[in-house]
Amino acid sequence: MTGEPDVQPLxxxxxxxxxxxxxxxxxxxxxxxxxxxxxxxxxxxGSTTFFSTGGIYIAADRTGAEIYIDNELVRETRTFRRxxxxxxxxxxxxxxxxQKPNHHTWVKELPVYPHLVTEAQAFNMPLVPQVRVISPWxxxxxxxxxxxxxxxxxxxxxxxxxxxxxxxxxxxxxxEYVSLTALFxxxxxxxSASLYERVSSVLSTGSAGxxxxxxxxxxxxxxxxxxxxxxxxEAGVVYARFxxxxxxxxxxxxxxxxxxxxxxxxxxxxxxxxxxxxxVDAETEDLLLHPVQQVEDDTACDPTIxxxxxxxxxxxxxFYPNSTDFVLVALEDGIYVIEIDDRGWQNKQPLVMGENxxxxxxxxxxxxxxxxxxxxxQLET
Amino acid sequence: MQDxxxxxxxxxxxxxxxxxxxxxxxxxxxxQTAHLLPYARREDFQVGxxxxxxGKDRRFYRFLEILPGVASWGTxxxxxxxxxxxxxFAAYFIIAFAMYWVLKTAFLSYxxxxxxxxxxxxxxxxxxxxxxxxxxxxxxxxxxxxFYNEPRDVIEATLDSLTRVKYDAKSIIVVLAAEERAGxxxxxxxxxxxxxxxxxxxxxxxxxxxxxxxxxxxGKGANAAYAAxxxxxxxxxxxxxxxxHTLVSIFDIDTVIYPDYFNCLVWHFMTAERPLKSxxxxxxxxxxxxxxxxxxxRVVAMSSxxxxxxxxxxxxxxxxxxxxxxxxQALYEVGYWQRNMVSEDSRIFWNLLIANDGEYxxxxxxxxxxxxxxxxxxxxxxxxxxxxxxxxxxxxxENFCYVVYHFTKNKNISLRKRIIITxxxxxxxxxxxxNPIMLFILGWMPIFFGGRVFHETVLSYNLPLVVRNxxxxxxxxxxxxxxxxxxxxxxxxxxxxxxxxVVMALQWIxxxxxxxxxxxxxxLDAQTRLMLGKYMGFWVTPKHRNDQKASS
Numbered sequence: 001m002t003g004e005p006d007v008q009p010l011x012x013x014x015x016x017x018x019x020x021x022x023x024x025x026x027x028x029x030x031x032x033x034x035x036x037x038x039x040x041x042x043x044x045x046g047s048t049t050f051f052s053t054g055g056i057y058i059a060a061d062r063t064g065a066e067i068y069i070d071n072e073l074v075r076e077t078r079t080f081r082r083x084x085x086x087x088x089x090x091x092x093x094x095x096x097x098x099q100k101p102n103h104h105t106w107v108k109e110l111p112v113y114p115h116l117v118t119e120a121q122a123f124n125m126p127l128v129p130q131v132r133v134i135s136p137w138x139x140x141x142x143x144x145x146x147x148x149x150x151x152x153x154x155x156x157x158x159x160x161x162x163x164x165x166x167x168x169x170x171x172x173x174x175x176e177y178v179s180l181t182a183l184f185x186x187x188x189x190x191x192s193a194s195l196y197e198r199v200s201s202v203l204s205t206g207s208a209g210x211x212x213x214x215x216x217x218x219x220x221x222x223x224x225x226x227x228x229x230x231x232x233x234e235a236g237v238v239y240a241r242f243x244x245x246x247x248x249x250x251x252x253x254x255x256x257x258x259x260x261x262x263x264x265x266x267x268x269x270x271x272x273x274x275x276x277x278x279x280v281d282a283e284t285e286d287l288l289l290h291p292v293q294q295v296e297d298d299t300a301c302d303p304t305i306x307x308x309x310x311x312x313x314x315x316x317x318x319f320y321p322n323s324t325d326f327v328l329v330a331l332e333d334g335i336y337v338i339e340i341d342d343r344g345w346q347n348k349q350p351l352v353m354g355e356n357x358x359x360x361x362x363x364x365x366x367x368x369x370x371x372x373x374x375x376x377x378q379l380e381t
Numbered sequence: 382m383q384d385x386x387x388x389x390x391x392x393x394x395x396x397x398x399x400x401x402x403x404x405x406x407x408x409x410x411x412x413q414t415a416h417l418l419p420y421a422r423r424e425d426f427q428v429g430x431x432x433x434x435x436g437k438d439r440r441f442y443r444f445l446e447i448l449p450g451v452a453s454w455g456t457x458x459x460x461x462x463x464x465x466x467x468x469x470f471a472a473y474f475i476i477a478f479a480m481y482w483v484l485k486t487a488f489l490s491y492x493x494x495x496x497x498x499x500x501x502x503x504x505x506x507x508x509x510x511x512x513x514x515x516x517x518x519x520x521x522x523x524x525x526x527x528f529y530n531e532p533r534d535v536i537e538a539t540l541d542s543l544t545r546v547k548y549d550a551k552s553i554i555v556v557l558a559a560e561e562r563a564g565x566x567x568x569x570x571x572x573x574x575x576x577x578x579x580x581x582x583x584x585x586x587x588x589x590x591x592x593x594x595x596x597x598x599x600g601k602g603a604n605a606a607y608a609a610x611x612x613x614x615x616x617x618x619x620x621x622x623x624x625x626h627t628l629v630s631i632f633d634i635d636t637v638i639y640p641d642y643f644n645c646l647v648w649h650f651m652t653a654e655r656p657l658k659s660x661x662x663x664x665x666x667x668x669x670x671x672x673x674x675x676x677x678x679r680v681v682a683m684s685s686x687x688x689x690x691x692x693x694x695x696x697x698x699x700x701x702x703x704x705x706x707x708x709x710q711a712l713y714e715v716g717y718w719q720r721n722m723v724s725e726d727s728r729i730f731w732n733l734l735i736a737n738d739g740e741y742x743x744x745x746x747x748x749x750x751x752x753x754x755x756x757x758x759x760x761x762x763x764x765x766x767x768x769x770x771x772x773x774x775x776x777x778x779e780n781f782c783y784v785v786y787h788f789t790k791n792k793n794i795s796l797r798k799r800i801i802i803t804x805x806x807x808x809x810x811x812x813x814x815x816n817p818i819m820l821f822i823l824g825w826m827p828i829f830f831g832g833r834v835f836h837e838t839v840l841s842y843n844l845p846l847v848v849r850n851x852x853x854x855x856x857x858x859x860x861x862x863x864x865x866x867x868x869x870x871x872x873x874x875x876x877x878x879x880x881x882x883v884v885m886a887l888q889w890i891x892x893x894x895x896x897x898x899x900x901x902x903x904x905l906d907a908q909t910r911l912m913l914g915k916y917m918g919f920w921v922t923p924k925h926r927n928d929q930k931a932s933s
Contacts, residue, residue: 003511003514005499005502005503005506005511006502007498007499007502007503008499009499009693009694009696009745009747010492010495010496010499010694010695015492015694015695018488018491019488022484022487022488023484025484026480026481026484029480030476030477030480033476033480033847034473034476034477036843036847037472037476037839037840037843037844037847038838038839038840038843039838039839039840039843053839054839055839055842057842085842087839087842087843115838115839115840116837116838116839117837117838117839117841117842246833247832247833248833249833251837
């Protein structure tokens with residue numbers, strides 16, 4: 001026993017050395033962290049310089065989809081990870097595609113600018129849509145009774161029985177059908193029949209084919225508005241116009257023009273710029289208040305985008321449920337989902353195929369009518 | 382020794398204002414304040430709040446009361462406004478702040494780990510042998526135990542631990558300080574304890590603090606000060622015990638001391654550079670009821686312990702906290718603990734520092750005392766109690782006003798010392814409230830409020846990634862906390878599964894929540910109250926143990 005504990009209090013010298021070591025670490029590494037966060041990357045190829053990069057943010061609407069950037073798989077989406085943020089992307093045009101087995105593939109070529117992130121919303125509609133058939137009658141056990149054949153290219157998710165007679169005394173009227181028939185009736189200018197007459201008509205019709213054959217093409221006349229986006233039709237063409245606050249406007253409404261990969265072998269935008277450290281320092285000072293790549297003054301642009309229906313006339317249109325990025329359009333040969341984002345091109349995928357179909361969106365669900373039967377389209381797969 | 386007035390209710394209105402008589406003749410006043418240090422004779426020496434002052438002093442003190450709340454609110458609102466109007470600047474600031482946090486965590490973990498090593502070493506030492514080289518038979522150990530209405534078994538466990546110390550019990554004086562406000566229970570249980578333990582110690586004094594002394598804030602400080610004066614007049618003076626030979630340990634009633642505490646204290650007292658100008662701070666480990674406490678209570682309790690362990694390795698930043706020891710001489714020279722404020726445990730250090738013109742120290746003992754974690758019968762009750770307890774602790778911000786006020790008055794304290802302490806205190810109270818909220822909540826504000834231009838940038842996307850990764854790095858400090866905490870819990874009681882150890886190791890992931898709910902929010906609450914002049918009273922933490930056997 002020396003009279004003193006063996007473990008002495010931490011000396012001031014030790015504490016000071018440790019403190020100044022950490023302080024030095026802070027001073028040295030903070031600029032590197034900030035440069036990294038802004039989008040600068042260090043070149044390890046021998047030039048030992050910093051260069052500018054941008055990013056791409058892709059949101060998919062389905063789980064199990066694969067996101068590719070420049071043909072390289074970067075993410076397989078899961079329940080809580082449906083989006084992917086790719087950083088350190090060289091400025092220029094990049095091809096992005098999102099695919100899922102048995103679904104249509106979404107493809108887009110997107111521009112990437114230094115220090116900015118390009119966003120896009122992908123969608124993948126199933127190749128074979130799944131629908132629930134809704135007919136006027138049900139059995140007492142709840143099964144759907146069909147007295148007409150469907151004209152849709154789709155698989156059904158519900159069981160049904162085929163009516164063998166026109167007698168309905170043992171059947172129950174399907175209240176869902178009744179209410180949906182009213183929904184389709186409200187904006188169908190060409191129909192003046194009462195609900196009873198329409199139901200009777202369905203019951204007396206032998207097949208869907210006879211029904212669709214007699215339908216007339218009606219142009220869409222309704223204007224829809226949802227979360228600052230207005231859909232309207234003009235001379236048979238559907239437009240999407242952003243009418244909300246400019247601060248909330250999606251970037252694609254006033255996007256700059258850029259050259260697509262297919263039209264040029266060299267990216268239109270600047271390639272990664274190798275810069276000396278001193279140049280970066282000068283830029284960093286500028287970056288403290290605003291980004292390197294200034295966003296265009298979008299107050300001057302007209303935030304209106306034409307929905308490309310490939311020359312077909314839209315019978316009806318509406319927003320895809322809970323989305324301001326996609327439009328549901330009833331065309332002559334089916335119901336399509338078309339993205340509003342027209343950078344490069346607009347992806348257009350069929351929701352259900354069939355002639356003279358009509359579509360309504362109600363309570364987050366999509367209902368399709370072929371003039372004979374109604375169908376609830378299953379959106380999540 | 383006999384205590385002749387163990388439960389008498391003496392009119393101690395004179396001693397209640399000892400050192401600070403506001404009326405009376407000059408001669409009488411001089412007689413009453415003669416024992417006080419010169420600076421402690423000022424009428425405003427034990428000021429508790431702005432309303433006790435007048436004129437310019439009152440306005441200045443009020444300004445100081447407003448300052449911490451304004452600084453904290455200003456910072457928090459400033460971060461939100463910067464996120465809206467200057468999101469790039471806010472983002473850089475947040476990245477820098479997150480990095481600072483990582484390094485601060487490393488810095489504190491270093492201190493914590495070192496003190497853990499020293500604590501364990503100190504617990505392994507035979508302090509009785511260490512102290513043998515000193516002649517200390519003249520020293521008396523006084524233990525003041527203020528209580529309100531805490532359960533019998535809690536008081537009994539504390540007194541039991543006193544009977545087990547490796548120290549001559551006939552050199553120990555116990556003062557069990559009851560409150561008249563608690564009704565008959567306090568007196569009854571105090572007398573019961575006196576009957577049981579009275580003959581064990583040199584003296585067992587029961588005091589009953591009157592509930593109606595004007596100018597007091599009902600609480601521990603008023604009770605302890607009353608008990609100290611009773612001790613002086615009833616025990617020390619009658620028996621000729623010198624004040625500078627008396628070491629006073631003021632313990633919360635749930636404090637269970639370790640057997641070598643007094644030997645350790647004596648060793649540090651005898652080796653101190655200026656023993657009568659020093660307070661002695663043990664490490665409060667809130668682990669008495671650790672096995673009955675839930676994860677929130679355990680994390681909060683152990684975090685408080687860890688903070689004190691860190692402070693033990695940087696004593697120049699220390700103030701006394703909770704249970705501590707000090708010579709009676711020092712206490713008498715400043716008029717004991719303040720009776721007109723809440724956080725008297727720290728205030729007594731500031732009283733002593735200022736009255737001694739800055740020549741006063743806190744000496745870390747790196748030796749533990751065990752106390753109760755805050756536990757109520759229900760989870761919600763526990764959460765409410767922890768919140769209230771921490772609001773009371775963080776109301777210690779009232780000390781900032783006191784210290785700065787007197788630093789402008791007492792020019793005998795070196796300017797350097799005054800500036801350093803002021804900045805340390807300001808940073809401490811500011812960071813307590815703002816840091817957790819900025820890190821875990823406001824750090825994301827630029828992403829939500831930064832506007833379209835900011836949202837398009839790589840910086841906007843990288844901000845949460847960079848901050849998240851830095852915080853994950855900082856969380857590695859919690860691994861150290863987790864390991865150390867497992868070594869400080871009492872032995873596993875029968876009936877408790879080993880699985881509890883796993884829970885106790887993993888419970889540290891709750892730290893972000895506990896930092897906000899039990900540190901930042903009560904701190905902001907306390908500072909806001911002080912800022913608005915809605916002064917807080919003393920909230921007594923209810924003591925609750927399922928298992929009546931306390932560890933020691």
